[in-house]
Amino acid sequence: xxxxxxxxxxxxxxxxxxxxxxxxxxxxxxxxxxxxxxxxxxxxxxxxxxxxxxxxxxxxxxxxxxxxxxxxxxxxxxxxxxxxxxxxxxxxxxxxxxxxxxxxxxxxxxxxxxxxxxxxxxxxxxxxxxxxxxxxxxxxxxxxxxxxxxxxxxxxxxxxxxxxxxxxxxxxxxxxxxxxxxxxxxxxxxxxxxxxxxxxxxxxxxxxxxxxxxxxxxxxxxxxxxxxxxxxxxxxxxxxxxxxxxxxxxxxxxxxxxxxxxxxxxxxxxxxxxxxxxxxxxxxxxxxxxxxxxxxxxxxxxxxxxxxx
Amino acid sequence: xxxxxxxxxxxxxxxxxxxxxxxxxxxxxxxxxxxxxxxxxxxxxxxxxxxxxxxxxxxxxxxxxxxxxxxxxxxxxxxxxxxxxxxxxxxxxxxxxxxxxxxxxxxxxxxxxxxxxxxxxxxxxxxxxxxxxxxxxxxxxxxxxxxxxxxxxxxxxxxxxxxxxxxxxxxxxxxxxxxxxxxxxxxxxxxxxxxxxxxxxxxxxxxxxxxxxxxxxxxxxxxxxxxxxxxxxxxxxxxxxxxxxxxxxxx
Ligand SMILES: Nc1ncnc2c1ncn2[C@@H]1O[C@H](COP(=O)(O)OP(=O)(O)OP(=O)(O)O)[C@@H](O)[C@H]1O
Ligand SMILES: [Mg+2]
Numbered sequence: 001x002x003x004x005x006x007x008x009x010x011x012x013x014x015x016x017x018x019x020x021x022x023x024x025x026x027x028x029x030x031x032x033x034x035x036x037x038x039x040x041x042x043x044x045x046x047x048x049x050x051x052x053x054x055x056x057x058x059x060x061x062x063x064x065x066x067x068x069x070x071x072x073x074x075x076x077x078x079x080x081x082x083x084x085x086x087x088x089x090x091x092x093x094x095x096x097x098x099x100x101x102x103x104x105x106x107x108x109x110x111x112x113x114x115x116x117x118x119x120x121x122x123x124x125x126x127x128x129x130x131x132x133x134x135x136x137x138x139x140x141x142x143x144x145x146x147x148x149x150x151x152x153x154x155x156x157x158x159x160x161x162x163x164x165x166x167x168x169x170x171x172x173x174x175x176x177x178x179x180x181x182x183x184x185x186x187x188x189x190x191x192x193x194x195x196x197x198x199x200x201x202x203x204x205x206x207x208x209x210x211x212x213x214x215x216x217x218x219x220x221x222x223x224x225x226x227x228x229x230x231x232x233x234x235x236x237x238x239x240x241x242x243x244x245x246x247x248x249x250x251x252x253x254x255x256x257x258x259x260x261x262x263x264x265x266x267x268x269x270x271x272x273x274x275x276x277x278x279x280x281x282x283x284x285x286x287x288x289x290x291x292x293x294x295x296x297x298x299x300x301x302x303x304x305x306x307x308x309x
Numbered sequence: 310x311x312x313x314x315x316x317x318x319x320x321x322x323x324x325x326x327x328x329x330x331x332x333x334x335x336x337x338x339x340x341x342x343x344x345x346x347x348x349x350x351x352x353x354x355x356x357x358x359x360x361x362x363x364x365x366x367x368x369x370x371x372x373x374x375x376x377x378x379x380x381x382x383x384x385x386x387x388x389x390x391x392x393x394x395x396x397x398x399x400x401x402x403x404x405x406x407x408x409x410x411x412x413x414x415x416x417x418x419x420x421x422x423x424x425x426x427x428x429x430x431x432x433x434x435x436x437x438x439x440x441x442x443x444x445x446x447x448x449x450x451x452x453x454x455x456x457x458x459x460x461x462x463x464x465x466x467x468x469x470x471x472x473x474x475x476x477x478x479x480x481x482x483x484x485x486x487x488x489x490x491x492x493x494x495x496x497x498x499x500x501x502x503x504x505x506x507x508x509x510x511x512x513x514x515x516x517x518x519x520x521x522x523x524x525x526x527x528x529x530x531x532x533x534x535x536x537x538x539x540x541x542x543x544x545x546x547x548x549x550x551x552x553x554x555x556x557x558x559x560x
Contacts, residue, residue, distance in 0.1 A: 098367065193362055194404035198417040198469065199393040208416070212407040 035284065039277035041270075050278055056244040063275035065282055067246045071161060071254035072230060072286070074247070075240070078165025079229040083173045084222065090173070091180035092206050106181065113174035121238030124167040125159070129239055132166075133158030137251065153251025161247055161254045164240040171235055172225035179221030183214035219294055227287055233258040257283045313338040313477060313507040314359065319373035321354050321363075321531075328354045330531045332373070336477075336524075341499060341508045343518035343539065346528030347554065352511040355528065356479050359509070360396040361389050377477070394421050397470030401482040403462030405454030406469075410446050413454045413465055417473040432472060439505075440468035441498050460491025467498065471506070478502065480510040484517065496521050515555055519543045527551045 042050060042063065053064025090109070094102045137156030141147035147154040153162075187210045195205040211218065241253020242263055255263070257279050268276055314336035321329035329351050336342050344352045354363075361382070363369040374381045382392050394417070406413050414433045418424060424432070433450075437443040442464040446457070454465055463483060470478060480499075484492040499508060499521055512518050518525055518539065525542040527535045527550070535542060535551045546552045 188404075190400050190402060191404050191406070193365065194398070194400060194466070195406070196365060197360060197362055197393055197398040197400075198473065199390045199420055201390065204420065209406055 032284070035277055035281045039274050039281055041274035042278040045271060046275075050275070051282065054246040058272055061271050063272065065257075065275075065279055067244055068255055068257045068260045068279055069282060071240065071247060072256040072258070072283070074161050074250065074254070075165040075168055075236060075256055076226065076229045078162060078250075079168035079172055080222070080226060082166060082169035083176055083225060086169075087173050087176035087180055087221075087225075088206075090177040091184055092202075094177070094181045095184040096202070106178075109174045109177050113178060116234075117171060117232060118234040120167055120171050120235040124163065124235060124239040128167065129158035129163055132156070132163050137162075141251070151249050153249030155251060157241075157251065157253065159239045159241050159253060160251050161240065162250045164236045164254075164256070167235050167239055168229045168232055171232065172228050175228065176221045176225040179224065180214075180218055183217035183221065184210055186217065187213045216298060219298065223290060223294055226290055230287055230290075231258055231283065233262045237262055311338045312336065313377065314509075315374075315376040316355075316358075317374040317376070319355070319358060319371060319375065321351070321358065321372075322370045324368040328531050329371075332531075332533050334526055334533055334536060336507060336509055338507050339503055339505075340523040341503050341510060341521055342524045342526065343522035344509065344511045344526050344528060345513070345515070345518050345554070346534075348513075350528040351531040352528050353481050354531075356398075356481055356509060356511055358383075359477065359479055360393050360398055362393075362398065364389070394473050395475050396477040396479060397473075397475040399463070399466055399470055399478065399480040399483045402486050403459060403466050405457070405462050405465055408454060409451050410454050410457070410465060411450040414468050414472045417469060421473045436468040436472040437465075439471050439502070440464045441494065441501075442468055458491070460487045460494065463487055463491070463495060464498065467495070467502075471502070475506065477507045477509070480508065482511050482513060485513060492517075515543075515557075527554060529554070 046053065046063065050063065051065050051069065053062070054066040055062045055064045056067065057063075090105075094106055094109075097105070133156050137158070141152065141154060141156060146152050153160075184206075191209060191213065192205055195209040200208070236256050237259045240255060240259055242255050242259060243253040244255055244260070247254040261276055261279060264272065265276055312335040314334075316332050316334040316336075319329055319332035320327060321332075332355060334355075344355065346352055357363045358371055358375060359377075359382075363371065371383060373383070375383050377392075377395070380387065406416060408416065411433055414436050415429050418429055418432055434443060434447075437446060442461060445461060446465075449456075454462065457465060463486075467478075467483075484495050487495070496517060499510070502508060503523075510518075510522065522539045524537065525539045526533055527542065527546075527548070529550055535546055535548045537547075542551060543555055546555070
């Protein structure tokens with residue numbers, strides 16, 4: 001009789017898995033090496049000063065990364081600060097709403113996530129930026145008096161870092177909401193009832209029990225959103241202003257690493273090309289750092305969150 | 310003995326499905342009342358009215374009155390958060406919150422009272438002692454509540470339930486997921502707790518009901534068939550159905 005199953009088949013399967021994992025690792029390493037080699041000229045020329053210089057002058061061939069880094073950080077932070085509470089609230093609503101309603105809104109959110117980023121960019125340029133200029137910024141800056149706060153800025157152009165951050169928030173919102181909704185659904189119903197049972201409100205149950213229970217998944221959702229915001233190019237390109245100077249306020253035009261790359265790559269050569277590669281490495285490192293911080297945070301707060309060790 | 314809770318003409322509906330029919334029941338203060346009956350007869354449903362936990366679900370509905378200390382708590386005007394502080398609930402499966410042992414017990418305190426750190430620490434210790442858990446966890450208050458054994462977790466939930474000084478404890482099969490030794494511990498604990506609280510327990514374990522309860526209600530198909538002193542129910546019940554159920558000859 002022929003054997004149906006053998007251990008060697010299983011070994012073959014394991015080999016296949018190993019191979020797949022290996023390819024991912026090799027690709028990653030390949031990217032790193034390539035970026036390192038191509039950017040070496042810039043690092044040799046400018047050293048670590050590259051990171052702290054805000055010059056970007058192709059005529060005299062001086063390049064610095066600071067405006068791009070700062071722009072990336074500012075837009076990402078704005079995006080997170082705006083999107084996080086909205087996504088949390090949307091996900092909460094979806095878990096609590098009647099099934100038919102949450103179905104409809106859930107589908108709408110999934111659809112939002114499927115819109116190509118260039119559409120967000122165009123919408124930002126033609127719709128959001130004028131609205132920002134005509135209504136939102138005047139309201140925030142003059143009527144609410146936020147303009148007096150340092151770094152907010154006292155003029156309104158419509159485009160700029162703040163608008164770019166809002167577009168990013170809109171883009172990552174559906175991702176984060178969808179992931180958070182799934183995480184909320186994972187919390188055992190009896191745990192929720194236990195929370196209500198000791199007199200928690202809906203909000204307390206959400207923030208103290210459901211959130212803590214699903215923190216891993218939630219952080220996963222946040223980091224996917226963060227990663228998208230960090231690396232997003234097209235949507236930002238349209239509204240950020242693409243100004244290579246150091247931004248002084250949130251209302252200023254600026255640039256991000258990704259949009260600097262997209263803007264300059266086609267005509268760059270020599271040292272400029274190398275400087276762009278160096279920017280690429282910095283972006284890479286930023287995403288990496290975020291991963292490491294999140295892992296560190298999760299393991300450092302393990303017992304506090306009550307995960308069994 | 311005074312009645313702590315009086316259920317009057319309680320009917321309960323899951324959507325269009327009626328699960329309880331004209332339940333009338335008096336729960337004596339500082340006593341253990343056992344609720345028994347075959348699976349699906351409405352024991353949990355009945356219990357879940359006492360702290361209005363059923364309200365979390367849109368399609369669940371109750372009619373009738375439930376008096377606690379003379380106040381109809383089914384009235385919309387009653388503060389449900391305060392009701393749930395007064396009426397604690399223990400579930401079949403232990404439900405420790407995803408936080409440390411200490412925080413599990415401190416959490417309801419912080420929710421309902423404004424207390425200093427040292428007051429909270431004192432009350433947490435008191436509640437853990439009250440749940441006969443202190444000696445076992447006093448060295449690992451900071452570790453996860455989920456890292457305890459099943460029986461310890463259940464006592465942690467009891468400690469959490471009694472921390473905010475409730476008056477009634479509802480227990481829905483609190484020992485059915487727990488080994489016999491841990492079960493005995495919890496039974497002893499309940500007898501101790503009834504000095505301070507009014508306890509209603511749902512159980513499938515006839516010996517348990519006979520051992521610890523003062524009164525017993527027998528539910529069948531959503532109706533309360535018989536209610537009285539535990540001793541009478543288990544030795545000389547009035548109804549044939551009750552007798553058949555407790556002797557295990559249930560058809
Ligand atoms: N969420 C629900 N939706 C619809 N019907 C339900 C729901 N929960 C319970 N029921 C029905 O209500 C009736 C009573 O259920 P209940 O859970 O109160 O029984 P029980 O006596 O606690 O049973 P068990 O001993 O198995 O826990 C059953 O017929 C059950 O099918
Ligand atoms: Mg039940």
